[in-house]
Amino acid sequence: WALVAPQRPDWRLRLYGTGEDEAALKAQCTGLGLDGSVEWMGRTDDVEAALGGASVFVQSSRGEGFPLALLEAMASGVPCAAFDCAPGVREIVRDGEDGLLAPAGDTAALADRLLRLTGNPRLRDALGARARSGAQRFSEPEVGRRWEELFAFLER
Structure with missing residues (x-):
């Protein structure tokens, strides 16, 4: 996403799920300056709605x-x-x-x-x-x- 976001400033990356690496991934996201283009959605049971958006x-x-x-x-x-x-x-x-x-x-x-x-x-x-x-x-x-x-x- 770090390679895409600068060329697509109007796009957002939505990440679904959780796990043991979440804190490290969020820190990496911040370190790369991507917080404004990444949305951490967490776990979902409504896959249809997530894909619909x-x-x-x-x-x-x-x-x-x-x-x-x-x-x-x-x-x-x-x-x-x-x-x-x-x-x-x-x-x-x-x-x-x-x-x-x-x-x-x-x-x-x-x-x-x-x-x-x-x-x-x-x-x-x-x-x-x-x-x-x-x-x-x-x-x-x-x-x-x-x-x-x-x-x-x-x-x-």
Whole structure:
């Protein structure tokens, strides 16, 4: 965010969640001069409302399995940028089609993806719409259908 905020002074980063690193992260935020552009939202049980107020979703984890938060954002039509840190992320986000991926751990590349999304409303709208439909690949009916296909194949 330190690479994005100076170029997008009208944007705000909302961070959801809590944890043992929260105090250190808040201190780092202050040290970087980002307090005016970062909002610490804490824990929420209303993911739908949090995503409903979002223009972009960022999955900045450096290690993930199959991140449900990313899938929830896409199902809500929120365009996403994420580190390409695991096969599960690659399975969910089709780079350039329904979201943007950056090489794992490359913060400059992730900032670039965020600048692209925050600076281009048409790109945000297009990726968000495709994300919503693409996330349906993981809907309960679709996953159930795929399991049934597998079982049918195994019975042959």
